[in-house]
Amino acid sequence: MQQFENEIIHYTKDIWKSILDLDVNKSEDAFSQLGGESILAGCVQITGSWEGAVALDCPVELxxxxxxxxxxxxxxxxxxDLVEDGLGELTNMTGGNIKSLLPEPCYLSLPAVTMTQHGLRIPGSELISTVTFKCWGYNFRVSVLKKIEKDDE
Amino acid sequence: MMQFLESEIQQYNKLVWSTLLGFDIQPEPGTFDFSSEDTVTGSVQVTGKWNGVITLYLPSLLVNKITETMFSLESGGANPETKKDAIGELINMIGGNIKSILPQPSVLSTPIFAMEGQSQQFPFTKKVTQCKFTCKDSSFALSLYEQKPAEKKTVSA
Structure with missing residues (x-):
């Protein structure tokens, strides 16, 4: 079990249900792009006692x-603009929930949304947890990344 | 009309490019038009008393020159990882300087990037400053985006 995996599943299901009235389920498939589709990657960064980021990678069609x-x-x-606002809002809510699990004080950045072919990469961070979900036949992914401390490098 | 912190941004940016790279940059009038196919974007976010984003838009050619200079590489020796490291260092230093003149307390995030062919947007912000510069025959820009006051969009809960 990855760190925060249960919480990512719980929060994501809850947010997508309450905001969009959509049922999303964890998928055992690895996150992959279908036919090279573009990915819209939302990201909020967390600074303070814990430093890292929460990312939401979502196919543009979804x-x-x-x-x-x-x-x-x-x-x-x-x-x-609305598509980016929508994904930014979902990323912000997901990040806000994950932040509540982290040691205080922590601060959440504004969401950034990147159009990419590969998902967002944040140099200097390591992936500590990622969960793929399925919705309407599309896979999307929620990931938590932690900043690599200089001493660990 | 003078934009938000325009002269300070120009001054700090010039200083960082000079001390870190030994490059002379000059402010240019006008807006910066770019194609995401040929542009690398590096951003740091500021969170705290002031909330927003500091973003550097650089053409590929200039990114190569920056990377080669910073890591003493031969011409053509930059790869995507070294480019990210170089632009990350640059935007981190610029962001740190600009943060020092923003309302405190505030903290700076880790840099994030959009490489050539990608685009990066910041929902819920408005652009408050864009400074255009020229360096080694290439134009580039540094922009500040500030969080917009909470706006109620229709969300079906």
């Missing part, structure tokens, strides 16, 4: 569906 539900629009009406 992020569009999320935005259309979140902002009550038809999918074709969702703009790039």
């Amino acid at each position: 992020a569009k569906k999320v935005a259309s539900i979140m902002f009550q629009l038809k999918e074709e009406e969702t703009t790039t």
Whole structure:
């Protein structure tokens, strides 16, 4: 069992249900892109007594569906800004919940959203936990990364 | 019209490029138009009394020159990892200097990157400053994004 795995599953299911009314389930599949699709990667960074980041990697098509539900629009009406806002909001909520498990004081950054072919990479950080979920046939991934302390390098 | 902390940003940026790389940079008028296909973006976030993002937009050619200079590499010797290390060091130093003139207390995050072909956005922020510079015949930009006041979007809970 990875650190925070149960909490990631619990918070993610809870957030997607309460905000989007969607049931998401942990997938045993490794996170992979279908046919080279683009990934929208949301990230919030945590600074303070614990330093690291929480990332949400989501296929663009799923992020569009999320935005259309979140902002009550038809999918074709969702703009790039709204898609990024939607994923930013989900990342922020996920990060906020994970932060509550960490030693205080900790501070959450604003979300950053990156369009990428590979998922977001944060140099100087190590992956401590990642969970893949399935929603509408799409895989998305929630990861927790911890800053590598200089002494550990 | 002078933008938020414009002259301080220009001054600190010039100082960091000079001390870290020995490069002379000059402010340029106008806006910075770029293609994400040929641009590397490095950002650090500031959290605390002031919340926002400091972002450096650099063309690939200049990223190579920065990396080669910082790590004493031969021409063409930069790879994606060394580029990230170099840009991370640069934005971290610039961010640290700018943070010192922002309301305290505030803390600086680890740098994050968007390499060529990727794009990076910061929802819930507005751009408050963009300074354009030129260095070794390439233009680049440094921008500040500040968190917008809480705005109520329609979210179905």
